[in-house]
Amino acid sequence: METKSNGARATDAARGRRRAATEIKRTLRELNNQVALLNNQVGARVDLRPLDLDCLDVVAIHGPMSPSDLARRAGLHPATITGILDRLEKSGWIARERDDADRRAVKIRALPDRAGELFQLYSGMNDSMDEIFADYDDAQLATLADFLGRAAAAGRTATDALA
Structure with missing residues (x-):
């Protein structure tokens, strides 16, 4: 029975990490697109x-x-x-x-005065998010909040660099 060397396992782990990071970036792009489309609908209303x-x-x-x-x-x-x-x-x-x-x-x-209008228009997304949050424990939600906060900060830095 063959076993992988430590170097091969490290290479596999690095490859798996790159795939996971690439998938997260792709999913963030998709989320960005969906939120932009939602915002367009809300703005039109x-x-x-x-x-x-x-x-x-x-x-x-x-x-x-x-x-x-x-x-x-x-x-x-x-x-x-x-x-x-x-x-x-x-x-x-x-x-x-x-x-x-x-x-x-x-x-x-x-x-x-008008915040309620926006709250109502975003209620479908907010309700869906609440359902998603229910699937995570407090520690997982803290990790997600940390990740999203750091991702938002990276977005601000990139925006500032281009402005």
């Missing part, structure tokens, strides 16, 4: 362009920020952000507020 919805989400997640902070986080030119903010403000999604200390400074704040 509330009359928001995909990039407008993305910027609204950045503000909703990170809280009030200046237009230049939003431009930096989104990797967009400030003039592009101005048009997006004009549309979001006109349709009641955000408010531009002057800083009390420096009246020239503006902060963008997501308005909670």
Whole structure:
């Protein structure tokens, strides 16, 4: 009976790890595409362009920020952000507020009044995610949260490098 050498086992293990990493990257691409398609459908329902919805989400997640902070986080030119903010403000999604200390400074704040519309449109995906989470124990969920957080940070770094 033949047994593999330590070198052959290490090569097999490295090959298996590369295959698994490649599959994870492929699946993340597929998830990205599905979320983009979902966002397009949601945006169409509330009359928001995909990039407008993305910027609204950045503000909703990170809280009030200046237009230049939003431009930096989104990797967009400030003039592009101005048009997006004009549309979001006109349709009641955000408010531009002057800083009390420096009246020239503006902060963008997501308005909670319309958040329920988005919550309802994303409820199918959120319900499905809750069903998936039920299949994992707390330690596995912590590992997934860590991985996704680190993947999001890598995405921000890559976006910043290209911006």
